[in-house]
Each structure stands twice: as structure tokens, then as C-alpha cells.
């Protein structure tokens with residue numbers, strides 16, 4: 818029997834090869850880590866906090882999570898339309914993040 822219960826002590830997923838990850842300031846002024854999700858890897862439908870509309874599977878978008886989120890960072894990840902993230906400063910999230 819293999820070890821099934823790996824400790825979830827890694828706050829964020831490992832960086833992708835090629836280093837497509839970067840840090841930007843989020844809509845609430847905190848630093849967020851940003852990772853682009855190419856269409857081929859967008860296998861689920863998410864709801865964008867920027868416009869409150871769905872991000873359909875197969876749509877390239879990005880995911881953001883608090884850079885200083887520690888153990889809860891992975892749970893705080895949010896999937897955004899690329900355009901909505903770009904406009905986050907003017908639109909702001911439609912929902913509270915915490």
C-alpha cells in the first residue's frame with residue numbers, strides 16, 4: 818500500500834517549468850502570486866471574482882493566490898479571466914475574499 822495521505826504542508830503548488838509565475842498586487846492591495854492557465858490545462862469551470870461570470874473549461878485564464886497566505890494560500894486561490902485581472906484595480910472583486 819502506497820502512502821496515500823501526503824502531508825499538505827506546501828502552501829502553494831510548485832512553479833511550472835519555464836517560470837510563468839509572478840507576483841502582482843491584487844485588488845485589495847496585497848501581493849498575489851499569478852499563474853497563467855493555458856486553455857489545454859483549463860479542465861474545469863470556475864467563477865471569476867472580477868465579473869462573477871463563469872470561466873468555461875478550455876478557456877485560458879489565470880489563477881491568483883495571496884503571496885503571504887501561508888497555509889491557507891492554496892484555499893484562497895481564485896481563477897480570473899485574464900482581462901478581469903488586468904482590470905481588477907478599476908472593477909474590484911464582486912465578492913469578499915475572506
Ligand SMILES: [Zn+2]
Pocket residue numbers: 865866867868869870897898901
Ligand atoms: Zn471575469
